[in-house]
Amino acid sequence: MKKIFIISAFILIATYAFAIVTLPRYSSKVPILYWTTDPNPARMEQIQGFEEWMEEKGYPPVNLRLDTGNLGVEKIIIQSAAGVASDIVQGGAGQLRFFVKAGILKDVTHLAKDYGFGIDKTYRAVKDDLFVDDRQYGFPCNVTASPLTLNAYIIRKEGLPEPKFNWNWEEFLDWCRAVSKERKDKTRRYAVTPFGAYRLWPGNGGPVFNETMTRCIVDSPQVKEATEFYYDLMFKYKVMATPAAVESMAAQSGYGGTYFQMLGHGDVLGHTTGRFSFIQLRRFETFEPEVALLPYNVMPLQKTTARTASITHCAEKPELAARFLQYLAEERYNRQIVKDADALPPNPGAAKWEIFTNPPEHPEEGPANVKYYRAAAEYGVGEEYSPYVNPFTVKRIIDNYLSGLDSQAIDIDTALQRMQSEINKRIDNTLREDKQLQKQYDKAMIRQEKINQFKKQGKDIPLEWIKNPVIRKLAEAGKWPIKE
Amino acid sequence: MKRKAKNYIWALFFLSPNLLLFLVFVAFPLVFSVLMAFTNWDLSLHNQFRQAPLQWIGLRNFSDLFGHPDFWKYLWNTVFFMFAIPISIAGSLFLAVLLSRPLKVRRRAVRWPLFALSIVFFTALGFYLWGCGYGLIAFIFCTLAGIVLALGFVTGSVVYRTMFYLPHFSAGVAIYLLWKQMYNPMYGPINRLLEPVLTWLSGVVNSSPSFLWQGAGYFIMGAAALGILYMVFIALRGWATGESESVTAVASLVSVLLFGTILVGIGYAAVILPDIAADGLQPPNWLNEMGWAKPAIMIMGVWTAVGGNNMLLYIAGISNVPDQLYEAADIDGASRWQKFLHVTWPQLAPTTFFIVVMSVIGGLQGGFEQARAMTEGGPFGATTTIAYYIYQEGFETGRLGFASAVAWVMFLMIFVMTLINFKMGSKHVTE
Numbered sequence: 001m002k003k004i005f006i007i008s009a010f011i012l013i014a015t016y017a018f019a020i021v022t023l024p025r026y027s028s029k030v031p032i033l034y035w036t037t038d039p040n041p042a043r044m045e046q047i048q049g050f051e052e053w054m055e056e057k058g059y060p061p062v063n064l065r066l067d068t069g070n071l072g073v074e075k076i077i078i079q080s081a082a083g084v085a086s087d088i089v090q091g092g093a094g095q096l097r098f099f100v101k102a103g104i105l106k107d108v109t110h111l112a113k114d115y116g117f118g119i120d121k122t123y124r125a126v127k128d129d130l131f132v133d134d135r136q137y138g139f140p141c142n143v144t145a146s147p148l149t150l151n152a153y154i155i156r157k158e159g160l161p162e163p164k165f166n167w168n169w170e171e172f173l174d175w176c177r178a179v180s181k182e183r184k185d186k187t188r189r190y191a192v193t194p195f196g197a198y199r200l201w202p203g204n205g206g207p208v209f210n211e212t213m214t215r216c217i218v219d220s221p222q223v224k225e226a227t228e229f230y231y232d233l234m235f236k237y238k239v240m241a242t243p244a245a246v247e248s249m250a251a252q253s254g255y256g257g258t259y260f261q262m263l264g265h266g267d268v269l270g271h272t273t274g275r276f277s278f279i280q281l282r283r284f285e286t287f288e289p290e291v292a293l294l295p296y297n298v299m300p301l302q303k304t305t306a307r308t309a310s311i312t313h314c315a316e317k318p319e320l321a322a323r324f325l326q327y328l329a330e331e332r333y334n335r336q337i338v339k340d341a342d343a344l345p346p347n348p349g350a351a352k353w354e355i356f357t358n359p360p361e362h363p364e365e366g367p368a369n370v371k372y373y374r375a376a377a378e379y380g381v382g383e384e385y386s387p388y389v390n391p392f393t394v395k396r397i398i399d400n401y402l403s404g405l406d407s408q409a410i411d412i413d414t415a416l417q418r419m420q421s422e423i424n425k426r427i428d429n430t431l432r433e434d435k436q437l438q439k440q441y442d443k444a445m446i447r448q449e450k451i452n453q454f455k456k457q458g459k460d461i462p463l464e465w466i467k468n469p470v471i472r473k474l475a476e477a478g479k480w481p482i483k484e
Numbered sequence: 485m486k487r488k489a490k491n492y493i494w495a496l497f498f499l500s501p502n503l504l505l506f507l508v509f510v511a512f513p514l515v516f517s518v519l520m521a522f523t524n525w526d527l528s529l530h531n532q533f534r535q536a537p538l539q540w541i542g543l544r545n546f547s548d549l550f551g552h553p554d555f556w557k558y559l560w561n562t563v564f565f566m567f568a569i570p571i572s573i574a575g576s577l578f579l580a581v582l583l584s585r586p587l588k589v590r591r592r593a594v595r596w597p598l599f600a601l602s603i604v605f606f607t608a609l610g611f612y613l614w615g616c617g618y619g620l621i622a623f624i625f626c627t628l629a630g631i632v633l634a635l636g637f638v639t640g641s642v643v644y645r646t647m648f649y650l651p652h653f654s655a656g657v658a659i660y661l662l663w664k665q666m667y668n669p670m671y672g673p674i675n676r677l678l679e680p681v682l683t684w685l686s687g688v689v690n691s692s693p694s695f696l697w698q699g700a701g702y703f704i705m706g707a708a709a710l711g712i713l714y715m716v717f718i719a720l721r722g723w724a725t726g727e728s729e730s731v732t733a734v735a736s737l738v739s740v741l742l743f744g745t746i747l748v749g750i751g752y753a754a755v756i757l758p759d760i761a762a763d764g765l766q767p768p769n770w771l772n773e774m775g776w777a778k779p780a781i782m783i784m785g786v787w788t789a790v791g792g793n794n795m796l797l798y799i800a801g802i803s804n805v806p807d808q809l810y811e812a813a814d815i816d817g818a819s820r821w822q823k824f825l826h827v828t829w830p831q832l833a834p835t836t837f838f839i840v841v842m843s844v845i846g847g848l849q850g851g852f853e854q855a856r857a858m859t860e861g862g863p864f865g866a867t868t869t870i871a872y873y874i875y876q877e878g879f880e881t882g883r884l885g886f887a888s889a890v891a892w893v894m895f896l897m898i899f900v901m902t903l904i905n906f907k908m909g910s911k912h913v914t915e
Contacts (some may be wrong), residue, residue, distance in 0.1 A: 005498055074527070074879040081532040098882075103533030187670075244769045248670030313533055390528070393881045404864035409774040429548075433524045434536065 030061045031317055033324065034086035035309070036076065037141070039068035042340045049336055050327050059323055073098060073392070080104035080312055087315035088324055091138060091308040092129070094383065094391025099310065100132045101387075106311040106318050108325065109136045115326040122329070122346045125380030126306035128469055132387070138310035139325040142343035144274035145304040145376035146199075148192060149281075149368075152290035154266040155179070163270075163292045165371060166379075169229055172295035176239035179269050187267075190241040193259055195272035195294070197230035197402055199303060202381055203296035204229075205482040207470040208394070208423075211451050211461065212444040213386040216423035218398075219416040222482055226297070227412050231405060241268055243406045263287065275372045278341040278365055288364050291371035293379055299479050301470065304380030306346070341365070348377055382469040388427045388441055397422050455481050520888040521545055527882030545889035554865065555873070555890075561778065562869040566847035568782040568789075570742060573839055575790035577832070579648060580798030581824070583641045598634040601627055621673045645799070648791025660857040663784045667770035675767035682765035689765075694758035701754030708747035715740040734908065771859055777866045781854050794839050801835035802828065837909045841902060848898045870894050 037043060047064045054062055067086050070079060073095055079085035080102070091099060099105045112118045117139045119127055125145075130138050150163055160179045164171055176191035183189055201207070206222030209215065233240040241249075241262075249258050249267060257280075263271045264284030271277075272294065281287050293300050309328060311321045327333050334345035338356045350356055351373040358366040385391050401419045404410040431438045447465055454461050461480075466472045474480035496503075522540060529536040549555050605627040608620050636644045651659055666672050689697060719736040770780040805828060813823045851869025855861045861868035861876070868876075870890065878887030 001498075002494060072879075074882070077527050077531060077882070083532070098528060101534070102528040102531055102882075104531070244669055244772045247769070247772055248668060390881050396876065396880065400862070400865055403862040404774075407772060407774050407863040409864045409866075433526060433539070434529060436536070 028063055030063050031320055032063045032065055033088060033315075033317075033321055034065050034067050035088040035090075035324070036067045036070050036086040037090040037309075038071060039066075040342070042336070042342055043068075045340075046333065046336060049332055050324060053327055053330065053332050054323060060320065062320055062323070064324065076312075077102050077104060080314055083314055085312045085314040087311060087317075087321045088309050089312055090141070091310055093305060094385055094395070096129060096138055096308050096310055097132055097385050097387075097391055099312075100137050104312050104314075105137045106313055106315065107135050107137060108139075108311060108318075108322055111319065111322040112136045112139070112325070115322055117322075117325045117329040122306070123304060123344075123348055123376050123380055125304035125376060125382050125469075128382040128385055129306040129308055138308035139328050140306035140346035141309050141328060142276075142337055143304060143306050143346055143376055144276070144343045145302050145372060145380055146195075146272045146274050147294060147302055147372070147375045148195075148270040148292045149263065149273050149277055150270045150290040150292060151263055151266055151268075151287050153286055153288040154269060155290070156288075160269075163290060165291070165374075166293050166300050167295050169295050169297050173233070173237065173239070176233065177237060180237075180239040188238070188241075188245070189266065190245070190268045191239040192233075192270040193241050193246060193262065193268050193272070194234065194243055194406070197227045197405065198398060199272065199294055200226040200230050202301040202303065202470045202473075203294060203298060205298035205474055205479055207468055207474075208384045208398075209386050209468050210448060211466045211468055211471050212448040213384070213467050214388060214441060214444050214448050215427065216386075216394075216420045218423070219420040222298070224412060224416055227405070227416070229297075231412070234406075235408070243403075274343045275341055275369065276343045278362070278368075282341075282362065289368040291368045291375070293375055298482065299474065299477050300379050301381045301473060302375045302379040303383060304376045305383055307343070344372055344376055348373070351377070381473045384468055384470055386427070388437065389423060389430050390426070393426050394423055397426070517888045517891065520885050521892050522889075523885045525883075525885035525888075527884055541885075545886045546893065548886065549889055549893060554868075557865055558868050558870050558873045561865075561867065562848060562851060562871075564778055565782060565785065565851055565869065566844070567742065568786050569840075569843045569847055570739065572786045572789035573794060573836070573843065575786060576792070576794035576839070577798050577836075579790060579795050580802055581828070583645055583648075583795070584799055584802045586640070595638070598631065598638065601630045601634060605631060621671075621676060625673050645795075648795060650791070651788045652792040656853045657857045659788065660784070660854055664771065664858050667780055669767065669769040669772070672770075674770070678767040682767060686761040686765040689757050689761040697757050698755050701751045701757070703751070704754060705748050705751030708744050708751060711747070712740055712744035715744075772863055774863055774866050777859060777863055781851075781858070781867055784854070785850075789843075794843070797835050797839060798832065801832045805831040837905075840909065841905050844901050844905060845898050848894060848901065 035047075043066055047066065050064055051062065054060070070076065070086070071090065076085055076089050076099065081104075085104065089099070089105075096105070118136065119130065122130075122140050123143050126140055126143055130136055130140070148163075154160070155162065161175055163175055167175070179189075180191045181189050198208075201218075201223050204222045204226035206218075206220055206224075206226055208218050208223075210217050230240075234242055246258060246262070249262050259271050259273070260277060260280045262268045263277075264281055264287045266286055270292070278289065281289065293302055309325055311318050311325070315321045329347050331347075331350075334347045334350040335353075335355065337343070337345040338350055338353065338359075345351075345356075351370070356366075356369050356373075359369070383391075386394070397419055401410065401415040405412060405415055431441055444467075451461050451465060461475060463472060463475060466475055471480050474482075522542060522545070524539045524541050524544075528534070530538050605624065608624045608627060611620055632643070632647055636647075666674050669675055716737060719740070768776040768780075770776050809827045809831070810823060813827050818826065849871055851867070852871040852875060855867050855869060855872040856875075859867040861872050871894070874887050874890050874894070877883050877890060
């Protein structure tokens, strides 16, 4: 028995040692970089392109490998803490800021300057997705503005009114009412899918946070008005599908999911999505793309975000990983993104290329491509990330109350009041735990008080004082502070 | 002595892999999480790269938790889901009693109906695949149910036992996705079945005077209220005079209140029926309406639990009841119901006790998978349970200290409930 036990233990140790020695990181002759990202078939082509580009440029050869199974935020942080996270990780929708706060990302400001992948190589609107406290931590793999993507085929076929690219609430409502109808099979054809009330807030001059991002101010007349308009579209005018109606359609969903099925078949005429939707929508014979901005009341603003690539502290060769970020800003990669319709290419210069404005294989997409570009470049505004509260917590609180409004379980006034109170409470909790942040917050509050004084006195607020991208954009256009 | 010590060392050596893994992956995290619950551990502040000083904050996580209205909402959700436990236990017992009997149908009697049903089923399936719409799904389900019923008569209870147990060895997420489709408001088979029933009902309600329905509703509510009061009085009197055990009194009270509440609900529905049927009755939007999301998940839970381990335990328990007891009851002229009440049910007390304890533990821990796969805790937090809240706080926002505190509060609740169960139940079981 003892012998069996000892032999078993020996075999286990030997196999473990064998597994370690044969790990790619130890057995490969060229350095290996791991990239944690989503499983998209286009990634293989992108990897091949990067390796070839490295060779062409005379940089050291490198083997880039995908890790698609560890995209979860908690996984990335825990793996980083254990020192086994990938060299390059994907971020988006506040993830990068969360990673920076956790200290797992490498500051690439200097590398960006040396290698040429600074903010000048991408859209201004996504700055807050890449920078924290004026330090750069990543570069976009692609950029997404999500205006309304419309089914021009159905609009033309049925002789419906043409949508405007840039429309105010009244114009939008008129169009929605003109195109919504009851059908013979007793189902309703809606103008648009439910896109979330929060998307209308910026266009009505209603930010989530104040100028210095120190307090949540979502319980404002502007946000209330935009939210009321949104739910009027859904429940009063019945031109926007309710979440329940979408849920009903879910049984019909096939390739691409419910929304694309609804849009492709003409069950709705508009859906808020990015250029990446073409990958799915090209398959529908009853679809041709048209693009329109979300309607505005104060000024047109289009939320624009980036799917980023960042280097972790686990990267053994960060300068080699930085070459990948450099590659993302280069022509070769951007051509691939244009060709694959994988959202907007990170480098806005690509929008001037012939293959973008008039793609040879899909010429009908050309005008829509240009409109997506305009949505991001001219009307794009970044997400509001307050450094004083976890972005996921903010999203969860907002989503929770919006789901209450969707199911008519709560009224708008109460929802906004509670939303604001809960987010502010979370800010207080964060500051209580992070003394370093408290100091930064105190300074910001002094600035905020000055801003409040300026507002009372009717003076212009210096733009450099404004940290909130939505308010900055409004102020740049002379639309902030909102006149009551 | 020396040899004994040597043996001990070897024994420890043999046990060491298991012991080591237990210590590393069970004991250490368990003790560590107790400590974490009293700290402000946050993944974004305290990790290898960002080493902010970890603070011992005493009971602050707990006071934050108890002071947060969401906690009480999610606790109520968890408790609400547990109301399904008595129903699923009763269902398991009912099935076990049924499946413990030999099926007395001659095989020839079902051969032709089975053949006919099979033809109907495959024809309907063919039509559906051909593109004849979703209405056929409900029809296919009914025929399938008929086939299963007939198959049971042919092959005996084995088919039924297997069918009822099927949900238990299917993957949870697969079942939840299936039910999500079943609950689809427009194309789901449940609403497809409900639609004609509700259309017929609204027709009946609208064509009859509303006072009839309202009168019937008030009568049911009144009768239920009186019934509850009477049963409560009986239970309390029995307890006060020592005729019944405290556990029996509590169990009676809980059952009476549960079924009484259901009756009052039915009565209330009858009262408001004429008003809501005026524009036609619509099937519920199961997972997206505040009022229906919880019951929808409970119905699914009952469906899964009724034929699960509880049923098997009851079947095993019933097979262990000595035949002599039934023979004695027969000699005394006991009816079937009396035999069940005075022989089967008392003999199953240990099994029931075990099932209740395990169900309460499972109930307090449950709700995570359903919330994650079906509703994401919505609408408006209606299906968020304590277990899902722990996940949200610990892994979505990184507040590990706070999440540990919630987990330990959940453990304490389970521990206290189990103690109460043992205190009240074990004595009753052993008697």
